[in-house]
Amino acid sequence: MEEFDEIQIATTLGRIWCEELDDLIDFDILSPQNGYEIISDAASGNWMNYLMGTEIDRDVRKISKLAADFYEVDSIPEEIFVRIIKRVKYEYQEHPQIN
Numbered sequence: 001m002e003e004f005d006e007i008q009i010a011t012t013l014g015r016i017w018c019e020e021l022d023d024l025i026d027f028d029i030l031s032p033q034n035g036y037e038i039i040s041d042a043a044s045g046n047w048m049n050y051l052m053g054t055e056i057d058r059d060v061r062k063i064s065k066l067a068a069d070f071y072e073v074d075s076i077p078e079e080i081f082v083r084i085i086k087r088v089k090y091e092y093q094e095h096p097q098i099n
Contacts, residue, residue, distance in 0.1 A: 004048045009092055010036055013051065016087045020080050025071050035084070038066050052092070056085055 014032025021030055036047065042063050043050035050056050056063070064078045 004052055004092075006048055009048055009051065009088065012091050013039065013084075013088050016084050016091070020084050021076070024076060024080075025073070029071060034070065038063060038070055041066055051085070052089060060085070
């Protein structure tokens with residue numbers, strides 16, 4: 001199993017999470033840490049392996065629901081989380097030392 005740089009992945013996830021959700025979620029409650037917390041809640045094991053693997057792709061609806069509950073909103077479009085996941089994977093694979 002591939003080893004991932006937890007700090008780089010968490011930082012990348014947090015940045016992208018805030019970028020993608022800033023138009024939908026009130027600035028006062030949106031935090032980079034939220035992405036980690038919600039992905040960790042969705043994961044059945046190690047959050048990094050979950051995020052960087054393929055299982056997460058099947059759980060987008062679950063993540064959307066967890067995020068909506070977390071932010072106390074009716075719903076958040078699943079497409080946002082598809083973009084977040086793709087962007088984190090892409091940026092980490094393309095620039096593992098820059099993130």
